[in-house]
Amino acid sequence: MALSLKNVSFSRQVLPVVALVGLVIAVLYIVTGLPDRELEEPSREPPRATGELAGQNRVAGAGIVEPSSEIVSVGTALSGLLTAIRVEPGDIVQQGQPLFTVDDRAARASLTEANAQIAEARAAIAEASSARETADRQLALFRNVEDPAAVSRSEVIRAEGEAAAARQRLELARSRLSAAEARANSVRTEIGRLTVRAPITGEILSVDKRVGEFVSAGGPQGAGSEPILQMGETRPLHIRIDIDEEQATRIKEGAPAIVSPRGDASRQVEAQFVRIEPLVVPKRSLTNSAAERVDVRVVQAIYALPMSEEGFRVGQQVDAYIPARESAR
Numbered sequence: 001m002a003l004s005l006k007n008v009s010f011s012r013q014v015l016p017v018v019a020l021v022g023l024v025i026a027v028l029y030i031v032t033g034l035p036d037r038e039l040e041e042p043s044r045e046p047p048r049a050t051g052e053l054a055g056q057n058r059v060a061g062a063g064i065v066e067p068s069s070e071i072v073s074v075g076t077a078l079s080g081l082l083t084a085i086r087v088e089p090g091d092i093v094q095q096g097q098p099l100f101t102v103d104d105r106a107a108r109a110s111l112t113e114a115n116a117q118i119a120e121a122r123a124a125i126a127e128a129s130s131a132r133e134t135a136d137r138q139l140a141l142f143r144n145v146e147d148p149a150a151v152s153r154s155e156v157i158r159a160e161g162e163a164a165a166a167r168q169r170l171e172l173a174r175s176r177l178s179a180a181e182a183r184a185n186s187v188r189t190e191i192g193r194l195t196v197r198a199p200i201t202g203e204i205l206s207v208d209k210r211v212g213e214f215v216s217a218g219g220p221q222g223a224g225s226e227p228i229l230q231m232g233e234t235r236p237l238h239i240r241i242d243i244d245e246e247q248a249t250r251i252k253e254g255a256p257a258i259v260s261p262r263g264d265a266s267r268q269v270e271a272q273f274v275r276i277e278p279l280v281v282p283k284r285s286l287t288n289s290a291a292e293r294v295d296v297r298v299v300q301a302i303y304a305l306p307m308s309e310e311g312f313r314v315g316q317q318v319d320a321y322i323p324a325r326e327s328a329r
Contacts, residue, residue, distance in 0.1 A: 057324035063241035065316045067232025104194040114184035121177035132166035202233040248299035252323040262317040271303035
């Protein structure tokens with residue numbers, strides 16, 4: 001018996017088949033789309049307190065490794081092209097050591113001009129001094145003549161005027177010399193400022209500009225300007241630990257803290273207490289933890305790492321545990 005399309009019912013024959021196919025597809029999609037609920041070991045070891053602190057009252061916090069001098073952002077006082085960088089990240093520099101140089105060709109040209117003005121002013125002083133001496137001798141000669149008829153009154157007045165004019169020219173030349181010397185000193189100061197030197201003894205942490213780039217004056221405080229390099233005293237390193245202000249009163253001041261690099265809880269380092277910052281600030285250092293509170297204010301406690309301790313880097317996050325007061329509950 002041949003199948004005739006006229007005998008096929010859409011509602012009773014086709015529609016159930018379509019519904020069955022859709023159901024099968026939905027079941028397959030749900031089964032294959034289920035998340036993997038298989039348990040596995042965490043990829044990073046969670047922080048924990050060990051030793052004596054494991055069974056004692058303690059305050060936990062997250063910290064950031066920083067130089068003991070804090071980070072010093074070094075900029076330039078004068079804008080221009082960067083012509084030389086004399087340091088690299090990781091270099092240890094002494095206070096006053098040159099770090100980088102900004103183009104000083106215009107300043108040196110101004111110094112040459114100022115030196116020429118100094119030479120011109122000194123020549124003018126020599127000429128004015130000679131003219132004053134000649135005028136003074138001529139006036140003295142006229143005044144020493146005993147016979148009034150030998151020298152007229154007008155000649156004496158003219159000699160007095162020439163002597164006064166010679167003294168004024170000498171004073172003017174001396175003023176020009178002082179101005180030229182002041183300008184030369186100002187240009188020398190400007191040339192000195194174009195070579196930026198280390199404000200402290202420390203380590204170069206980063207160099208953010210390259211030779212040939214234009215740098216703006218003002219450092220991080222200047223409009224549109226950026227620091228050229230960052231440095232700090234890394235001997236020793238400090239750790240700035242953020243403590244929730246609600247837990248700040250529990251801190252046992254003066255007691256050492258136990259710190260661990262983020263992700264390496266098995267490494268326990270004892271850091272010595274340095275100070276607690278007097279200013280309570282909004283929390284800015286985030287750990288990206290799902291349970292982290294961000295809308296809080298924190299007290300910042302500063303601890304020093306041992307000088308012999310290696311493996312910590314500026315900007316690295318650490319987990320810290322600080323002993324709590326005995327009376328804390």
